[in-house]
Amino acid sequence: MSLTRPPLYAVHEDNGASFTGFGGWDMPVEFDGIRTEHQAVREDVGIFDVSHMGQVRITGPDAAELNGRLLTNKVHSMEIGEGRYNGMLNEEGNLIEDTIVYRQPDADGTEQYLAVPNVGNDEMMADRWRAHRDEWGLDADIEIETEDYAMVAVQGPNAPEQVDAATDEDVLDVGRYSGTYATIDGVEMWVARTGYTGEDGFEIAGPVAEAETLWNAFDDVQPCGLGARDTLRMEYGLLLSGQDFDPEETPATPYEAKIGFAVDLDHEFVGRDVLQQQQEEGVDKEFVGLKLNDRGVPRHGYPIESPDGDEIGTVTSGTMAPTIGEAIGLGYVDTDYAEPGTDVNIMIRDAPKSATIESHRFLA
Amino acid sequence: MSYETHDDLYYTEDHEWARPEDGTATIGLADYAQDELGDLVFFELPAVGDELTQGDAFAVVESIKAVSDVYAPVSGEVIEVNEALHDNPELTNEDPYGDGWLVKVEMADPDELDNLYDIDAYEAELLE
Numbered sequence: 001m002s003l004t005r006p007p008l009y010a011v012h013e014d015n016g017a018s019f020t021g022f023g024g025w026d027m028p029v030e031f032d033g034i035r036t037e038h039q040a041v042r043e044d045v046g047i048f049d050v051s052h053m054g055q056v057r058i059t060g061p062d063a064a065e066l067n068g069r070l071l072t073n074k075v076h077s078m079e080i081g082e083g084r085y086n087g088m089l090n091e092e093g094n095l096i097e098d099t100i101v102y103r104q105p106d107a108d109g110t111e112q113y114l115a116v117p118n119v120g121n122d123e124m125m126a127d128r129w130r131a132h133r134d135e136w137g138l139d140a141d142i143e144i145e146t147e148d149y150a151m152v153a154v155q156g157p158n159a160p161e162q163v164d165a166a167t168d169e170d171v172l173d174v175g176r177y178s179g180t181y182a183t184i185d186g187v188e189m190w191v192a193r194t195g196y197t198g199e200d201g202f203e204i205a206g207p208v209a210e211a212e213t214l215w216n217a218f219d220d221v222q223p224c225g226l227g228a229r230d231t232l233r234m235e236y237g238l239l240l241s242g243q244d245f246d247p248e249e250t251p252a253t254p255y256e257a258k259i260g261f262a263v264d265l266d267h268e269f270v271g272r273d274v275l276q277q278q279q280e281e282g283v284d285k286e287f288v289g290l291k292l293n294d295r296g297v298p299r300h301g302y303p304i305e306s307p308d309g310d311e312i313g314t315v316t317s318g319t320m321a322p323t324i325g326e327a328i329g330l331g332y333v334d335t336d337y338a339e340p341g342t343d344v345n346i347m348i349r350d351a352p353k354s355a356t357i358e359s360h361r362f363l364a
Numbered sequence: 365m366s367y368e369t370h371d372d373l374y375y376t377e378d379h380e381w382a383r384p385e386d387g388t389a390t391i392g393l394a395d396y397a398q399d400e401l402g403d404l405v406f407f408e409l410p411a412v413g414d415e416l417t418q419g420d421a422f423a424v425v426e427s428i429k430a431v432s433d434v435y436a437p438v439s440g441e442v443i444e445v446n447e448a449l450h451d452n453p454e455l456t457n458e459d460p461y462g463d464g465w466l467v468k469v470e471m472a473d474p475d476e477l478d479n480l481y482d483i484d485a486y487e488a489e490l491l492e
Binding site (some may be wrong): 018029032033034035125227230231295296297319320322327349 | 400402403406410424426428429431450479
């Protein structure tokens with residue numbers, strides 16, 4: 001299968017990027033080294049090309065209801081400019097995907113919603129929305145716009161002033177998870193106060209023809225690749241779709257994955273009954289952070305064992321964390337072992353290595 | 365992008381190197397390998413006395429983003445291990461042909477060097 005190149009591919013190549021295949025896209029993984037890029041985002045500001053993220057537009061009189069019935073958060077009652085983080089569940093209550101949905105300004109009196117699913121999941125989402133729309137007889141249009149837009153993330157403590165300086169409008173009062181249209185070098189772009197690094201910042205989508213305008217709109221920002229994006233999100237315990245949850249490989253409900261803040265049980269949605277039951281009875285496994293005490297690095301798929309040698313869970317993500325300066329992991333363990341401070345072993349190449357359970361939000 | 369190479373070394377297609385000297389060989393990762401892997405964070409190295417077999421994995425190297433096996437360019441018994449890499453794995457990023465070496469072996473069969481690339485063949489390989 002050939003990889004899709006982002007509109008800024010040649011610009012990244014000139015910048016000395018190395019590339020990696022990710023969900024069908026050929027994306028920059030590194031520009032100046034993961035540590036350098038990671039540190040820039042934690043202490044100053046970095047820019048990521050995230051044009052691989054999906055963009056799905058849902059419009060029409062029943063768009064809000066359709067979103068609400070397929071997503072865990074209160075997306076059926078958003079004001080214009082609001083955005084919310086959601087789980088998308090199957091009938092068993094397990095996460096298929098996580099996505100932010102924004103309500104954008106109405107166009108011609110019609111409600112407009114933009115969903116930003118993970119790489120490679122735009123068609124899955126659109127198919128699911130269309131099938132349920134037809135099943136429920138709702139009036140909504142669903143369009144995939146992924147390749148119509150370039151998207152960047154500007155992240156770090158100095159990101160807000162950079163984005164504010166690049167936009168004609170004042171964007172500093174845009175709240176967390178909210179978005180607005182703003183003008184960058186004469187081009188209207190969607191500017192949202194979201195990100196995947198744990199730092200303040202914005203994600204900005206502009207027309208694909210203006211991709212370079214968008215990329216070059218900021219002075220003295222460190223270009224960052226997917227490598228740093230991954231280490232940054234891990235230190236804050238942010239989930240990676242398909243890796244930290246997956247309906248087949250790593251089934252997990254939002255409560256098990258510790259994103260209960262994105263669940264509103266006061267509305268009907270696919271998978272809700274399972275969540276209601278879990279809320280009453282508790283969960284059997286929980287998403288946790290792990291710090292390795294021995295030498296090594298936790299990685300996706302490594303088993304987690306109790307000190308007695310019983311398998312109690314699995315690592316879903318891991319790295320040598322640049323800001324923390326230690327080897328960390330994320331994963332699921334039986335609830336009995338989920339308390340921070342609990343001693344466990346991570347099996348690295350069949351050898352037990354001592355690790356301690358921590359909050360999955362290492363830096364939060 | 366150009367990579368540093370040395371004419372006293374023999375190279376594998378997986379970008380390990382061997383420096384033969386008086387029946388021993390020092391083994392390490394080539395400049396290309398350390399650059400491809402990126403910031404190195406962990407080495408799992410064999411112990412003194414372990415036997416290496418040419419072409420077989422004998423060590424594990426981890427960068428921030430990935431785990432890779434390291435393959436033995438020659439067979440032999442390990443006589444020295446670069447213990448400094450345990451605390452400073454980045455030495456192999458900074459000086460892959462010097463302070464960043466991995467192990468030293470007593471070569472079982474110096475003729476095995478004929479199976480490896482010399483500098484000319486290796487540079488040709490890098491250009492591909």
